[in-house]
Amino acid sequence: AQSVTQPDIHITVSEGASLELRCNYSYGATPYLFWYVQSPGQGLQLLLKYFSGDTLVQGIKGFEAEFKRSQSSFNLRKPSVHWSDAAEYFCAGGSNYKLTFGKGTLLTVNP
Amino acid sequence: DTAVSQTPKYLVTQMGNDKSIKCEQNLGHDTMYWYKQDSKKFLKIMFSYNNKELIINETVPNRFSPKSPDKAHLNLHINSLELGDSAVYFCASSQADRAIYYGYTFGSGTRLTVV
Numbered sequence: 001a002q003s004v005t006q007p008d009i010h011i012t013v014s015e016g017a018s019l020e021l022r023c024n025y026s027y028g029a030t031p032y033l034f035w036y037v038q039s040p041g042q043g044l045q046l047l048l049k050y051f052s053g054d055t056l057v058q059g060i061k062g063f064e065a066e067f068k069r070s071q072s073s074f075n076l077r078k079p080s081v082h083w084s085d086a087a088e089y090f091c092a093g094g095s096n097y098k099l100t101f102g103k104g105t106l107l108t109v110n111p
Numbered sequence: 112d113t114a115v116s117q118t119p120k121y122l123v124t125q126m127g128n129d130k131s132i133k134c135e136q137n138l139g140h141d142t143m144y145w146y147k148q149d150s151k152k153f154l155k156i157m158f159s160y161n162n163k164e165l166i167i168n169e170t171v172p173n174r175f176s177p178k179s180p181d182k183a184h185l186n187l188h189i190n191s192l193e194l195g196d197s198a199v200y201f202c203a204s205s206q207a208d209r210a211i212y213y214g215y216t217f218g219s220g221t222r223l224t225v226v
Contacts, residue, residue: 034214036214036217038152042219042220043115043201043217043218043219043220044154044201044217045217046214046215046216049212049213049214051212088152090154094214094215097142097159097161097166097167097207098156098159098167099144099156099203099214099215100156101153101154101155103151103152103153104152104153104154106152
């Protein structure tokens with residue numbers, strides 16, 4: 001079955017530190033992968049997406065993600081975290097009619 | 112100009128009641144969805160409609176009945192509410208033939224609390 005897995009439930013980083021959130025996928029064919037962010041009490045906002053081409057994709061808010069087929073991974077990165085990045089992050093795998101989410105990683109940012 | 116809007120934002124009701132949540136999108140998308148987010152933040156698809164036609168029904172109890180009067184609207188009616196129905200319900204939309212390129216647009220959610 002197609003699925004995405006986020007191994008880390010909760011990550012804490014200091015403001016200004018770099019960040020990497022992990023996502024592993026299990027898809028038979030070329031996966032279509034997304035990262036969404038959910039701030040407290042808010043809906044989900046699309047950060048970035050991958051469906052083909054360049055394996056390093058840039059998104060909004062200074063985020064990027066790298067697709068690695070050999071590792072079945074699509075990890076999200078940011079070189080310097082801001083306090084406003086504290087939120088829940090979801091990796092998702094999609095088709096035209098269905099988006100399947102990982103269980104999310106809660107990011108806490110310490111001052 | 113909210114792209115995907117849901118009403119109400121909060122809903123508190125007693126067990127056994129029937130309630131509805133409404134969703135509207137002004138993006139011109141042809142596909143709409145309902146997702147349920149449980150207390151552990153896990154997001155699971157419930158229904159998917161394409162051009163008013165139900166195309167995904169993910170083993171949801173038949174107390175949940177979606178209705179799509181047109182492709183810009185998708186409502187969710189829940190009968191005989193149970194404590195376990197307490198969750199945040201998200202509506203989303205996409206253009207089916209481009210969803211993989213542009214992703215899905217989500218509403219801000221309806222927090223349902225059953226007491």
